[in-house]
Amino acid sequence: MLTVVLIGTGNVAGHLYHKLVQSKTVQLVQVFGRSSEALLPFSKVATTTKYKDLYAADVYIIAVKDSAIAAVSLQLKSVKGIVVHTSGTQPMHLLTNTKIGVWYPLQTFTKDKEVDFKSIPFLLEANDQVSLETLKTLAKVFTENIHLVNSEQRKQLHVAAVLVNNFSNHLFYWAEELCKEQNLPFEILLPLVKETVAKLDMISAKEAQTGPAKRNDTETIQKHIELLKQPLQKKIYQLMSESIIATYEKKL
């Protein structure tokens, strides 16, 4: 059976742990964390705070913040298994081990909200074919939605992920605040939010675009900018509108 050591005790590590301990095809043999306290939620398997006590395993999953990946990789110099990181932004060759790879679940993980891994795409990369097959087997514990993606592609996908997740969510937050100011529940907007996304199953975002900027309705755009209070919001509204206008102008 494929054996795995998990390095890290954060948000992503937690979600991976919960799924891995249930697996019948992969055995999570150990979790490494910097403090015994942080390791408490991982107590269904062996844990350690010392790199020298790491078990032998087929795969070492580094699930730590990006800035710590290189240092962890150095600590794993002597291991024989494949060393992978789980980052969307970092190149594979940040890892300095012999057998390396990237094993990146493209999803937003929130603490305390369970994740349905089945639909989550895993983006895989490895420096040899055998390792890649092993990483596929490991990903299949979570999903059938597996893609082979090189570091260049993954970097760009991560930008795209920031746009569709982080920035959209910030717009939702901003809308929440506007509702609050008017004593209206944000729930009023949820059907619209859901329809916006539901459309993407049927038509492209390009085709789905509507609104004042799409119509080049500069009067409404100006009114909206006047209504907004913060200078930064005004600027973003202006630029987003310009970008939409430019998108549809150039294709006419």
Next chain:
Amino acid sequence: MLTVVLIGTGNVAGHLYHKLVQSKTVQLVQVFGRSSEALLPFSKVATTTKYKDLYAADVYIIAVKDSAIAAVSLQLKSVKGIVVHTSGTQPMHLLTNTKIGVWYPLQTFTKDKEVDFKSIPFLLEANDQVSLETLKTLAKVFTENIHLVNSEQRKQLHVAAVLVNNFSNHLFYWAEELCKEQNLPFEILLPLVKETVAKLDMISAKEAQTGPAKRNDTETIQKHIELLKQPLQKKIYQLMSESIIATYEKKL
């Protein structure tokens, strides 16, 4: 039975028509359009291209573009029913009739994509209580999700709707383009998009925020800006990140 005349043959009018002709509590008696050709899809009821031939009805729904509402209202000077418009941006008093109101379905209507009205909020306003009750009855043909919202509130909600629908959708488009450049299917990002929205049923957008800007990870932000090609996109990425950083800084 409540009788209704529909003014307009566009996207919104089309969606309203399809639902109204099926109603057993409201009777759509006529549709007005500027050309006989545009009226063809509305042939299940009487149609006219002349204001002087309008039927008497309890409610006249003006579903035309914002800039034409005032002119249509003038044409309806002699009608006895309630005159309403369906715009999110325009004040009620743009209408110059005696009994007036706003009857605004807060949704994005795409041609050829059927709309499930049940979940759509209708935002209502009227200049007297009896008219308001009539507009409620009319809205109930479509949904139970009915809100009384004044012009000021509706204006702000419309800005919020632009943010959550138009701007989010533009970010999705932009992500589609980034995927295309790397020969990756946009479908890779759909689970992330869906999870972003699914979270809103459980936690606020404020709590759901993740990503480089939330972490104030300026290195990743800079890398992403360098990866983007268009100056306008770079600027928007920068400002959205600044706005996220500012949101979480000030609350610490």
